Amino acid sequence: MKLIKAGSALLGAELKEEKNVSILISDDGNIKEIFHSNVPSLPSDVEVIDLGGKCVLPGLVDCHAHLALDARIPGHLLMMDDSETKQTIRAIKSASDDLKKGITGLRSLGDRYYIDVELRDMERKGDLDLPWMQVAGIGMKGLHGHGYVGKGFSGCEEFRRQARENLFHHTDWLKIFITAGQPPVKGDHVPWFISREEVRTVVSEAKALGVKTSCHCIGGTGLRYCAEEGIDVLDHCYWATEEDIDLIIKHGTTVCFTPGVFMDEERLPMCPPDHAEKVHRTRDEVVRRLSKLVEAKPAFVVGSDAYHGLLWHDLVFMTKLGMSPVDALKGVTVNAARLMGENVGVLEEGRIADIIATDKNPLDDFSTLSSPSFVMHRGKKIVF
Ligand SMILES: [Zn+2]
Known part of the structure; x- marks a missing residue:
């Protein structure tokens, strides 16, 4: 002892x-x-x-991670097309960096080649010192949709097939990407790339096996589909309107806040050149909308979105959005454990x-x- x-x-x-x-x-x-x-x-x-x-x-729990994506590296988004070997090595490094910085658990929301499933299982068996993990396998987006991490699918049967392939690999979550990551440049129309029927298909496949669902979503019609069809967690919510917030509260959907993507100036040089410009243009409005969402007190957790070992930045940003420090810390400890049903x-x-x-x-x-x-x-x- x-x-x-x-x-x-x-x-x-x-x-x-x-x-x-x-x-x-x-x-x-x-x-x-x-x-x-x-x-x-x-x-x-x-x-x-x-x-x-x-x-x-x-120990802290990063509720929004990707193992082979490392937002500390310039050009990291394009590295999702690297070879399986390179991605595996990067995944082990990023997760072990997390652990050394006190992140003892994480939720990985889309990786390639089922690297996340393998590492989760090796950690559980005691073969590797890494954070404990819950993982989503292959993230699913619309064929014409956003995201460097997910793979594109079209039609209910394609989504069903990939959902089942993930479940065959015993993922803990199914992850979809319904909107882009950036708010619209003009107006308030937020495009969505997965239909209501496709969302329903993924949710029903997950529910059949008692697995939870998570969706990359900034707001708008895509958010409505997710809330109404029973998605468990909405990730990001940068562009949620008052109406979107009402839906989140009404359906009891958990929000995974990842404020650093918009609020952390240090992250911008690691992204494509036009990305920083878009972030600067929309940051004030994103902060205003996220603050409103915080004020509405949804069920929530907090994640870094692949800023390995630097989850504490997001806790600082949560307080800038009006959350108390103790509530922010709960978002990466007690709330995280409750959401994932882990005894930590x-x-x-x-x-x-x-x-x-x-x-x-x-x-x-x-x-x-x-x-x-x-x-x-x-x-x-x-x-x-
Ligand atoms: Zn992400």
Whole structure:
């Protein structure tokens, strides 16, 4: 067994700060007991990990990742056409960078060649030190539609066939891309590239096997189809109108916020040249619309969209959109675990020991998450 001693901890589903906490980890990698101030005498073979004044909290979960897509690299979008070997190597590197930065779990929303499925299974078997993963296999878009990540399909039977192929590979999610990523240049018409019937087909195939669905969507008619047809998660929602927000609330659809794509200036040099110009042109309006969505309090999680190891940037941006720091942090811990049905995300007895430590309480300053001094994954020390 291991005993982690820390100056403070963010405990329970409310991430409440408590001073002088010790956490006992069982040999099978679970949180066995949490001691508040006094630790009783323990067997002599318990390994004591004294973190001094550090703050411990649950490992983070990036709720919108792509393994072989790495937004830290210039020209990364075009690299989705690389060979399988190159993509596999990149995927292992990006996921292991995530883990070293305290991202102990992730949801991967579209990769090629079922690399995500293979890595998920290897991590589960203990063959690789990577974050635990839920994955979507091949992302599906309209044949004429947006996205560097997804593959194009046309007609219900083509979508059904690919949905079933993903499910044959035991994906945890089915992912579709219904709109472009950028808002319209003129007017408010947001084109959509998957029909209502195609959305319904994918949702029904997923439901048949108890698998969840997620959709890349910025707003408009595509958003309405997704909400009404029972898509579980809407990713991005940059261009959601008041009417779209009402639909999200009415149908209880979970929103996966990825604010960094529009708000993080550091990401722009990694994208095609015209991309930065479009982001600058629409950023203020995207921020205004996302702030309205935050204000409406939908069920939500937060993701980086492939900015590996830098998920904390998105937490900063969530507070700029009006969310409290504690709610933002819940979006990558407790809410994420709940959405994915994983026994992590909360420091409490019985949970898997995915635990990280930072110099300060991240709720006072998220930048302390940029270099966690301790990362434990499934009870195993990764960074110490
Ligand atoms: Zn994405």
